Amino acid sequence: MNGEFLVRYTDAAREDLIRLFDFLLVRAKTREDFDAAQRTIDTLATGIESHLSRTPFIFRKASDSPFLRELVIPCGGAGYVALYEIEGAETVNILALRHQREDDYH
Template structure:
């Protein structure tokens, strides 16, 4: 079984924000930016097949979960919800050192 992964507009904006942040910190090293994007893409494939293996984000809902996206010494975290037996929706993405989802 394969889940369809979709993104809310807020999650898409988060990805753009994170991309801009990485690019700003490494303006001459596009390889770092590409590796970061590859790490995000690779991690998101987990949601296509095994979303229930990710940690629960809330005690009140077994369907609201977080995906850790390692990259270097830190990484990102994607908040997502398993909508049904076919669909997963990414709600937000943040850097692991950020306080909370934006």
Template sequence: MTYQVRFTRAAAADLERLYDFIPERDDMDFRLAERALQSIRDGIATLRSSPFTCRKAQRDVPFRRELLIPIGRSGYVALFEIEDSQIVTVLAVRHQLEDDYH
């Protein structure tokens, strides 16, 4: 089974914010920003085939889950919801060191 992965506007804005933040923090290193964005894309691509392998974000909400995306010593977390048997919606993406996004 293959799921369609879509992004909320907030999640798309998160990707832009994360991409813009890296060069500001790391001395205008756009290559690092590109690698980080590619890691996020690669991680999210796994949701097309296996979203249920990710951990539950809340114990009582079985279809809201979190995908851990490692990169370097930390990584990113994508919050998503399995809408039905065909659609997964990414709700938010954050760096693991950011404040909680729930």
């Protein structure tokens, strides 16, 4: 695999991505707002792929396990957090995505 990890999304993480996009769309009033929502989701997906396909072990641990970690992706004045699990030597599974300002973010 050329030293790169395959990044996969669980069904729950895909639902989170849709939920985050829907939240941004509800707030959109203009075409520019819609474009900004799409750029935000694109930034999130690109950040996940570019960082986790190469260096998944350098981001903060989410538990005592060295394989469960979080990636913070800055966006505007806040950011998003991707919870992921490293599976073997070739795969990273995205488990959940949250905005840092969501109630259940800790």
